[in-house]
Amino acid sequence: MVHAEMTLRNLFMPKQAVYQDAEPESINVLAILSRGKMHFNNYDYVKSLASFDVVLDLDPSNVDALIYRGKILYMFGQYEDSLKDLDRALTIDSVNVQALITRGNTLWMLKKFSECLADFCVALDIESNNPHALKLRGKFYRLLGKFDESLEDFNKSLELGHDSAFALRSRGELHHMLGNFEESLADLNQSLQIEPDNIFALRSRGATLFMLKYYKEALTDFNKVLEMNPNDSFANEYKDAIFLRQNLVNQLPRSQESN
Template sequence: MVLFLAAGFSAQAQDLELEGVEPFAIPEMEGAAAEAPPPAAEDAAPQTRAERLDALFAQLLDPAMTEAAATRVQAQIGRLWSESGSDTLDLLLLRGKRAVRAGELDKAKAHFSRLIAFAPEFPEGWSSRAAAAYADGDFGRALADVGRAVELEPRHFAAWSGLGAILEKMDRPQEALTAFRKALEINPFSQTARDGVKRLEREVDGRDA
């Protein structure tokens, strides 16, 4: 899944408008899930988190999916990704994202590092610290963290788009293109990934996308 990272990777709430920095952000998180249509009667029974995610990812690949509906689906996925199951961990995630928004990147990374220390299997901690490191120009740390995020959650399309952006900044266009394409396989509505593929296909493949 992340073989092209092998040489460079070392493993080490509410208020959901704070979804990190581009290109890690999930569009229009605030309020979007509330606008989603109610589930069909046969889907009304309680589902596990994994079952809900499976259903939402399947919707993104539905040929009948529209851009507006996809935004709502992405919002719901983002909300589920941000649920750690612990109020304390959710608070660390929230404080870190607020620090990113305020431009306090060292503080943000400190919050995310504490989150990772307490919950190393929680993908959003790694993805969020990768976003903060990317914003701070620390591409080596961002690369390692986002690699861990996609290992823990292989369908994390925002992390795959972030990986593409990091690799592009590191002048590794072929690997960046692979990452952007992976994001689009999971979520054909990722605008960051679409733009990355279009830009890098011209450079890597020598053709207009």
């Protein structure tokens, strides 16, 4: 999530700068659209937003610009405005998978859960092998407690060769919830090979290692979490549990340590 106020649109990159003193009639909409996408891919969302604003001034029904602007507004936390753009995009192109996935994300943040799930399902009806939609619907099913459906979506996403850190972490967390700790560990190890400093994956792997009684390795993960966030209550609670168990084990006679 990009933490920024929408006043950035006026403070740093007013759309007038995109016009560069040219008359609107002389501006190449496709060139500005392409520039906006380039800025988006370079994570320069303020400049990207300014470009899409100009495109939509000149061509209010440009679906690409509506979707990209909807994405940026989502990242700025402007969910209602994002939804307006995505609704309009889907009014023009009702089977646009990218718009459906993005609107599903926005509806999720607005706590419109049934509509969110509907968008993910429609996207997958249109494009059944879309790994992004599969990952998101899998995560949503997991939150609903529909673990079989969640696992099916994560499996399919990963079978497609889309070994994303997110999908691996999410499936690993699901395996943990189902008590499949070895499978959980395998997925979380792979996820952390892709994103070694992902705090969510480190927490989850630490918890899984704890359940497998690999306390030293679990402690290493939780220490790494606490280096990034010293006040992380999840990691601190597990560290306390590890130290408590170690103290109890040290007090046992040798013959009972393995029990």
